[in-house]
Amino acid sequence: MTKRILILPGDYIGPEIMAEAEKVLRRVNQQYDLELALEHGLIGGAALDVHGVPLPEETLAAARSADAILLGAVGGPKWDGVERELRPERGLLAIRSQLQLFGNLRPAILYPQLVEASSLKPEVVSGLDILIVRELTGGIYFGEPRGIRTLENGERQGYNTYVYSESEIERIAHLAFDLAGKRDGRVCSVDKSNVLEATVLWREVLERIAPQYPDVELSHMYVDNAAMQLVRAPKQFDVIVTGNMFGDILSDAAAMLTGSIGMLPSASLDREGRGMYEPCHGSAPDIAGGGKANPLATILSVAMMLRYTLAAPSAADAIEGAVSAVLDQGLRTADIHSEGTTLVDTVAMGD
Numbered sequence: 001m002t003k004r005i006l007i008l009p010g011d012y013i014g015p016e017i018m019a020e021a022e023k024v025l026r027r028v029n030q031q032y033d034l035e036l037a038l039e040h041g042l043i044g045g046a047a048l049d050v051h052g053v054p055l056p057e058e059t060l061a062a063a064r065s066a067d068a069i070l071l072g073a074v075g076g077p078k079w080d081g082v083e084r085e086l087r088p089e090r091g092l093l094a095i096r097s098q099l100q101l102f103g104n105l106r107p108a109i110l111y112p113q114l115v116e117a118s119s120l121k122p123e124v125v126s127g128l129d130i131l132i133v134r135e136l137t138g139g140i141y142f143g144e145p146r147g148i149r150t151l152e153n154g155e156r157q158g159y160n161t162y163v164y165s166e167s168e169i170e171r172i173a174h175l176a177f178d179l180a181g182k183r184d185g186r187v188c189s190v191d192k193s194n195v196l197e198a199t200v201l202w203r204e205v206l207e208r209i210a211p212q213y214p215d216v217e218l219s220h221m222y223v224d225n226a227a228m229q230l231v232r233a234p235k236q237f238d239v240i241v242t243g244n245m246f247g248d249i250l251s252d253a254a255a256m257l258t259g260s261i262g263m264l265p266s267a268s269l270d271r272e273g274r275g276m277y278e279p280c281h282g283s284a285p286d287i288a289g290g291g292k293a294n295p296l297a298t299i300l301s302v303a304m305m306l307r308y309t310l311a312a313p314s315a316a317d318a319i320e321g322a323v324s325a326v327l328d329q330g331l332r333t334a335d336i337h338s339e340g341t342t343l344v345d346t347v348a349m350g351d
């Protein structure tokens with residue numbers, strides 16, 4: 001049966017990296033008889049220029065009916081003057097919440113060939129392979145009430161609300177346990193249950209679900225300690241599961257352990273395992289148009305898409321193997337280039 005893939009290149013380096021990812025996707029599609037039909041759409045600034053909104057109805061409709069979405073990156077200085085509600089990044093937030101993409105997977109893998117790119121000592125990070133599972137559509141980023149109000153004494157006060165319902169916690173917990181079962185079998189749940197009641201419930205729900213996964217071991221950590229442990233001894237983790245805000249911060253910290261933002265893929269999944277796949281980086285306006293962008297984060301996002309939504313693990317393995325082989329050959333885009341390696345441009349890396 002044909003599966004539909006919606007490709008949303010986005011802005012600045014978005015189209016450059018997407019051209020390379022698409023090349024790889026077309027190749028595996030042919031080689032593994034995947035019967036994928038590729039479609040293209042507009043999002044972010046590119047959509048704003050044509051339709052006046054960052055997420056046009058036709059893009060949303062195509063996204064809803066696609067089996068998976070591959071996204072480049074959105075935003076950039078061209079749209080700096082645009083009002084808040086219409087900013088390119090709003091298109092991303094809207095598609096995530098409209099499709100209920102609640103499960104954000106952010107792997108932090110350090111390729112042995114790039115061990116010198118990490119800010120930490122080789123012995124602390126070599127062989128690092130952790131997966132952060134971040135809840136993406138709830139928590140304090142979406143909680144109501146929110147805003148800035150004026151108190152009786154005339155002073156202004158900013159406020160947001162940290163909320164999680166049991167069903168929201170349950171679905172992200174199941175996702176994390178499932179994934180851990182296919183990896184090293186360990187889930188570390190990160191909360192702040194010594195201070196925040198909302199995360200007392202989080203911990204309780206995780207404990208309640210854990211017995212359904214007898215092969216997975218559950219542990220808990222406070223978020224401040226987790227931040228410390230990520231830079232002290234990151235290899236102690238397998239899967240980390242946490243709420244939206246903690247996950248935002250911890251996943252960026254974990255990303256930097258691997259040294260290059262140009263290497264990091266991500267997935268955002270819904271309840272049926274459909275999802276949107278995208279590199280962790282932004283649209284990099286500072287290097288756009290120069291063939292300097294590293295396409296590997298987007299290419300590795302294609303591999304995640306094949307593994308998690310399209311049930312084509314051997315095609316995913318082939319792509320990840322090819323990335324490793326290319327690094328073995330010493331080929332590097334500028335962001336990961338070092339002495340003794342060969343500098344190549346975006347297209348050559350894709351090739």
Ligand code: NAI
Nearest residue numbers: 073074075076261262281282283284285286287293294335
């Ligand atoms: P950025 O991730 O675009 O760039 C940060 C730095 O990393 C820059 O020096 C850039 O050149 C470099 N970089 C990023 N991706 C690279 C790649 N593939 N290869 C080589 N170098 C790479 O973050 P920044 O500068 O904060 O944001 C730029 C724009 O992107 C803004 O408009 C921002 O809102 C947007 N953005 C979009 C995201 C998305 O679409 N998911 C995520 C983050 C930012």
Ligand code: MG
Nearest residue numbers: 248249251252
């Ligand atoms: Mg972030």
